[in-house]
Amino acid sequence: MEKVLVVGAGGVGSVTVTKMAMHPEIFKEITLASRTVSKCEDIAANVKERTGVTIRTAQLDAMKVADTVALIKETGAELLVNLALPYQDLVLMDACLEAGIHYLDTANYEPEDEAKFEYKWQWAYQERFKKAGLTAILGAGFDPGVTSIMATWVRKHKLEGIRLIDVLDCNGGDNGKPFATNFNPEINIREVTAPARHWENGAWVETPAMTHKHEFDFPAVGKKNMYLMYHEELESLSTHFPEIERARFWMTFGDAYINHVTVLQNVGMTGIEPVMHNGQEIIPLQFLKTVLPDPSELGELTKGKTCIGDIITGPAKDGGAEKTYYIYNICDHEECYAEVGSQAVAYTTGVPAMIGAAMVMNGTWREPGVWNTEQLDPDAFMDMLNTDGLPWQVVELDGHPEF
Ligand code: NDP
Incomplete structure (x- = not known):
């Protein structure tokens, strides 16, 4: 090909x-x-x-x-x-x-x-x-994408199975704007305003959007508040790895971001149902996207780092006892801009899409059918993350953190 x-x-x-x-x-x-x-x-x-x-x-x-x-x-x-x-x-x-x-x-x-x-x-x-x-x-971006492939890698090389998984998505970057989203504003706001949902003991547990928060000390970034959210890989991970007891997804947001989203939601600007405006039908969220900064133009302004990865606990390969691993990538906004002219959120999605495409082109991932990334062999993809700009680390933790 x-x-x-x-x-x-x-x-x-x-x-x-x-x-x-x-x-x-x-x-x-x-x-x-x-x-x-x-x-x-x-x-x-x-x-x-x-x-x-x-x-x-x-x-x-x-x-x-x-x-x-x-x-x-x-x-x-x-x-x-x-x-x-x-x-x-x-x-x-x-x-x-x-x-x-x-x-x-x-x-x-x-x-x-x-x-x-x-x-x-x-x-x-x-x-x-x-x-x-x-x-x-x-779903071959970072999350979904790399975070699911990281889970498969841990399951292949370190653990017999996954009992607990928390996906932690931290953007410690600052673009200097009072309010801007890091990728398509319409999709981003649809995600954060949807009710939070996580998988626990064979069922979905739903809580109101942005109500469950926890402070976490992220490598290379420091302490940030992260919020429990629904994210699509929870459905595929809990389907394909049925041993999972609890799967959750967390994303960091600053107080200013939360305040803006709350006000926009309260005044109806995040709605996805059409409304009449001056005799014309408009969708409030699409109009909001038009007036917000274009994420593809934030690259030059954004400083700081992202840290995205999984904390996973399960029975160890080497016999019985449970172990916990934290596997993650750290990415620097300014280094991404210097290399390709984009900030790290676009970079951490665009690079895995290139690597996933390479896996199909070179035949590594060519099984006929429809596959989520955790169903595929992770090794060649994980190697290419290291050589193509998204190096990762895995460390053993002293048990699964309480949050
Ligand atoms: P943008 O809005 O910046 O870009 C989307 C592009 O798609 C625009 O160029 C747009 O064209 C084009 N487009 C929209 N509709 C059509 C159409 N009908 N025909 C042809 N082109 C069309 O989005 P992002 O680059 O931020 O995100 C791209 C995708 O990546 C999204 O699906 C997003 O959800 C996903 N994503 C995934 C992540 C992950 O980690 N898995 C993380 C971040 C994003 P136009 O310029 O005319 O509007």
Whole structure:
């Protein structure tokens, strides 16, 4: 395989194609397509300047399956990497099946009018991909993505199984803006305003959004408040690793962020139902996205580090007793900007998408069917994290922390 089509020219897409261009031995021909072609052209110019590689660009409305199929045929792409929005997942999977190529994304499908974060729609494609001899990889960003692959690595090399898992996502960066999200504001706000849910003893436990907080001392970042949230990998991890007793997801937010989201929610600006405004139907959250800073332009302003990883407890490989491991990556916003021109949140998503794509291109992950990342062999992916900008560490803790 040599040719790849990337759909979506946002913060994440920009990092992924830049990193792909740094691996011409894997990605011999790269096409970047998106709704607004000028964004593809700007990214292509940045890629050319940084790497000397020319990538092709194209205008595409991914909601039109026939247009995507035509573009796949024209480019000869063998893998489609979906870095548009979760709303486009199913139509892009349909296009891949029709054109006969492999698929990879970083976020699960959501209907535009419901913030559901469920895999059921994409898992329903299993038989079709299997029958066609094609591979679809779901959720190959950082979380979901690396955090699930880290769990598989710990389960393969350190523990017999996973009893407790806490995914900890800390962004210790500061962009100097009173309020800005680090990736697509619409998706980010849908996530943080949804009720928190975690998996415990075979059932989901639901609590109101942003009510359960805990201070944690993150390596290289320091003490931050993290909040219990629902995140889509909890569904796939608890499905694929049925021994899990408790799975939770935590994300750090500063007080200013929480205050802004609370006010915006109280005044109705985070709503996803259409409202009439001056005779025109608008969706409040989409309007809010229009007036908020564009995350892809925050790179130059953002300083500090991210620290994302898992704390996992389970029976040790070497016999009986339980052990606890903390496996994580630390990423520096300014170093990411110097390397690819983006901040660390786009970088920590875009690099894993490139590595996941490399795994499909080189045949490491080519089993026909629809797979979440924790179902795949982690070793080659984890090696490439170390060589391609997201080195990780694993340390043994003295028991699972109480929080
Ligand atoms: P952006 O909003 O910055 O970029 C999305 C891009 O998709 C834009 O260029 C947009 O075009 C394009 N797009 C939207 N609709 C269409 C369409 N119908 N046809 C073609 N192109 C379209 O988002 P991000 O880069 O921040 O995020 C990209 C994806 O990554 C999202 O799905 C997000 O949920 C996911 N993500 C995953 C993470 C993880 O760790 N797993 C973390 C962060 C993000 P236009 O410019 O015209 O609007």
